[in-house]
Every structure is written in structure tokens, then in C-alpha cells.
Amino acid sequence: MMLKEKLKEKREDLIKLLPLIAFIIPFLILYLKQDVTFSYSFEATWKGRAFYIFFIWFAVLEMIINWEKLQPKAFKKLKSIRTIALILALLLPTIYVIISNFYGLNDAIYVWTRENYMAQKTELSENEKRFFAMMMPLAVEYLVFAAFSFLIFFLQYGVNGFRKSLLAPSFLTIIGIVYMIDNLYPYGQFIPFQIPAATTATIANSFLNLMGYRTYISYETDPTWGWIPILHYYLPKYSIPIPVFAIAWPCSGIESLLVYTIFIIVFLKNFEISLMRKIAYFSIGAVITYLINIFRIITLFIIAINSGYSEEFWRFHDFYAQLISISWIAAYPLLIMMGGDILQKIKSFAEFLKMRLSS
Known part of the structure; x- marks a missing residue:
């Protein structure tokens, strides 16, 4: 009986870590994928991805503070709608990274920004237009990851637990908005x-x-x-x-x-x-x-x-x-x-x- 209780406790602990695991995998892909466009992106703080490290830290910090209060709602029944939705949500960050970096989504964001918005910024040089359009996929990436993290925490913990897990998603949201504003209004x-x-x-x-x-x-x-x-x-x-x-x-x-x-x-x-x-x-x-x-x-x-x-x-x-x-x-x-x-x-x-x- 004691063994069964311990296994149940370990299972709940592992479930609590799923949101972190869901982002570590795409972050690792991005780190290995760094190309000429975003070279040294994980070292740069301004218009870079170094803040993803702080995102993980904030998520861990808030998880430690509220560990006993966080009660996962999903995985109580494997075939429940919440569990299935959470499993799909956990896959979304990795799916987005693959589509954006390997199937042309980042290129599409760049081209759309360059041809539609930057074309109107006549006060900027062509190099400046190219640079700020090139930075737009990164701003979108931050905001998409923020949306995914809000969704994952909500499905994982419900409304009450969601309120105790706002630090990390809010951080990504702010950085994404700041980058977006600087791209649109340099x-x-x-x-x-x-x-x-x-x-x-x-x-x-x-x-x-x-x-x-x-x-x-x-x-x-x-x-x-x-x-x-x-x-x-x-x-x-x-x-x-x-x-x-x-x-x-x-x-x-x-x-x-x-x-x-x-x-x-x-x-x-x-x-x-x-x-x-x-x-x-x-x-x-x-x-x-x-x-x-x-x-x-x-x-x-x-x-x-x-x-x-x-x-x-x-x-x-x-x-x-x-x-x-x-x-x-x-x-x-x-x-x-x-x-x-x-x-x-x-x-x-x-x-x-x-x-x-x-x-």
C-alpha cells in the first residue's frame, strides 16, 4: 500500500513538471538550429533568446513556491477531454518550432512584414527595413510561446492553479510585446x-x-x-x-x-x-x-x-x-x-x- 502511494505521489510530481518539459524540447531545437539570421541568439538579451532561460527559471521558482498548492486537474482520467487537450497543448511548442523553422513560417512572417508594413516606413533605409522585418519572427515566437504556456498551465491546474503560475507566461508576454513595439516603431x-x-x-x-x-x-x-x-x-x-x-x-x-x-x-x-x-x-x-x-x-x-x-x-x-x-x-x-x-x-x-x- 505504501509503495502504491509513493508511486502515485511520484506520478503527480512528474505531471507537475510536464509544462517545463514541453518547452525544454523546443528550446533545445532552437539552440541547435541557430543560423546566420539568429546567430548567438541564446547569448543575446536584446532581440535574442537568452530570456528563455529566465522563463524556465521563473517557472521553476513559482513551482517551488506553490508546489503543495498546485494540484493537477489533468491525467486523473486518461480519456478525459482535459487530459487529451493538455497532451495536445504540450506538443504545440515543439510543433510551432518545427513549422516556423523548417517549413517556412518564419520566412513568411518576414516577407509579409517586409512587403506590407515596412514598405510604408519610408523614413527607414532598406537595411533598417530588412533588419526590423527580420526580427519580427522572434517577437511572434515569444508571443506564441506565451500563449501556449498560458494554455498549458490553465489545462494543467484549472483556474485556481493558473493564477499561481502567471510569472513565467507574463514574462514571455512582456518581452514579446516589447520586441514587437520596437520592430513596428523603431x-x-x-x-x-x-x-x-x-x-x-x-x-x-x-x-x-x-x-x-x-x-x-x-x-x-x-x-x-x-x-x-x-x-x-x-x-x-x-x-x-x-x-x-x-x-x-x-x-x-x-x-x-x-x-x-x-x-x-x-x-x-x-x-x-x-x-x-x-x-x-x-x-x-x-x-x-x-x-x-x-x-x-x-x-x-x-x-x-x-x-x-x-x-x-x-x-x-x-x-x-x-x-x-x-x-x-x-x-x-x-x-x-x-x-x-x-x-x-x-x-x-x-x-x-x-x-x-x-x-
Whole structure:
């Protein structure tokens, strides 16, 4: 009887891991399939697939937190509609990767974007049109994977369990939307994101002046770049400033603020603490995330004035800048949980001392 119960428990544990397995297989195919178009895609954070690693991490984290609360609804009856639907849903990510990469779907998305939407973007050069159209399949891929993950978690756990599994799918959704917006409205053309980017750039400029760099910000409107702040630098011994680089919202980390906001709201929603502590945790994390974004612009500036638009500049821009922000966001929930445990131990110790002193 005990053996039967243990086997049943192991079976339920394996069922809980099925959503992860469903995505690990297509991610592995994509990693092995990396071609000229998406070379080094799993190393790149901006317009790359490195965020799939964080998707797995967020799914594992939320699964660990809610392990006992997650009760699979499927596979109780093998021939039930829910079970059959879940099995089909688990296959969808792999099917999509095969169709998109081996049967021309990505090419069709590229061609449609290039011939229909990009043809209207007369302010862009032909190379720019080609680049942003080429990035569209990746944005669609993120959104499709997000939709599949929402569907799988819903079929797996029902409504209640679905609410406890929103971190990872929400993360993919945000990244997909951000990539889509940047493809459709390149550089600084998307004003709702460009306004907070200008604020971040202005603060970064103030920090640079405090650090001893003579810089200032100008704001220009350009048919290609949109409304965009440009960071200027006074070379030593010269009074004429030179423009260093234009700061579009992807460079200033607006996407990391979006990811942080949605991510931490979803995380804290299921965290059983007081509202005031939730507000405090959110505010502290938001300030640190914003400071990291300022650090991103400062670092890009220092690299630019020392190395120009070199390989080092683009390596930080495309790889490390977002990696730092998302790594912080990924680690913050662990810090919150560790902080909660420490506070609980301090509280217990204080109560123990109070009892000893009063006795």
C-alpha cells in the first residue's frame, strides 16, 4: 500500500513538471538550429533568446513556491477531454518550432512584414527595413510561446492553479510585446516609452557630470529616430561638444521596468504578507531597477567615449545591459523570501527574549 502511494505521489510530481518539459524540447531545437539570421541568439538579451532561460527559471521558482498548492486537474482520467487537450497543448511548442523553422513560417512572417508594413516606413533605409522585418519572427515566437504556456498551465491546474503560475507566461508576454513595439516603431518613435526614457537619460547626464564628465542632453525630432535625447560630451581641452549617442527607450531599460512591474505584482499577489510590506518591497525593488537603468546609460557612455561604437559597445548593449537588469529582477524574489525568513527569526528571538526577561 505504501509503495502504491509513493508511486502515485511520484506520478503527480512528474505531471507537475510536464509544462517545463514541453518547452525544454523546443528550446533545445532552437539552440541547435541557430543560423546566420539568429546567430548567438541564446547569448543575446536584446532581440535574442537568452530570456528563455529566465522563463524556465521563473517557472521553476513559482513551482517551488506553490508546489503543495498546485494540484493537477489533468491525467486523473486518461480519456478525459482535459487530459487529451493538455497532451495536445504540450506538443504545440515543439510543433510551432518545427513549422516556423523548417517549413517556412518564419520566412513568411518576414516577407509579409517586409512587403506590407515596412514598405510604408519610408523614413527607414532598406537595411533598417530588412533588419526590423527580420526580427519580427522572434517577437511572434515569444508571443506564441506565451500563449501556449498560458494554455498549458490553465489545462494543467484549472483556474485556481493558473493564477499561481502567471510569472513565467507574463514574462514571455512582456518581452514579446516589447520586441514587437520596437520592430513596428523603431528607435524613439514610440512616444509613450520614449518619455520616461528621456527622464532616465537626463538623470544619467547629471550623474555623469558629478563623476567629472562634461556632458549635456539635447532633444531632437528626427523622421527616422523620432523624438529622442542625444547625449553630448565636451572633449578635454575643447569647448565644442560632440554627440556621443542617441538614447532610445530600449537603451535606457524601459523594458526592464515593465518586466519588473508586472513580475513583482504577480509575485507579491500570492505572497502572504501585509499590504504595507508589499508596497515597501515593490518600492525598494523599483528604485534599484531604475538605478540599474541609469547605470546602463552611464556604462554605454563611458564605453562609447573610450572605444567608440566598437565590439565592446555592442556587446554590452546587446548582451550584458539587459542581463544585469533581468538577473536582478530574477534574484529579487529570493531576497524577499530570505528577508522574510530573517525577519521571522528576529521576531521569534525577540519574543523569546521578552518571555525570558518577564519570567
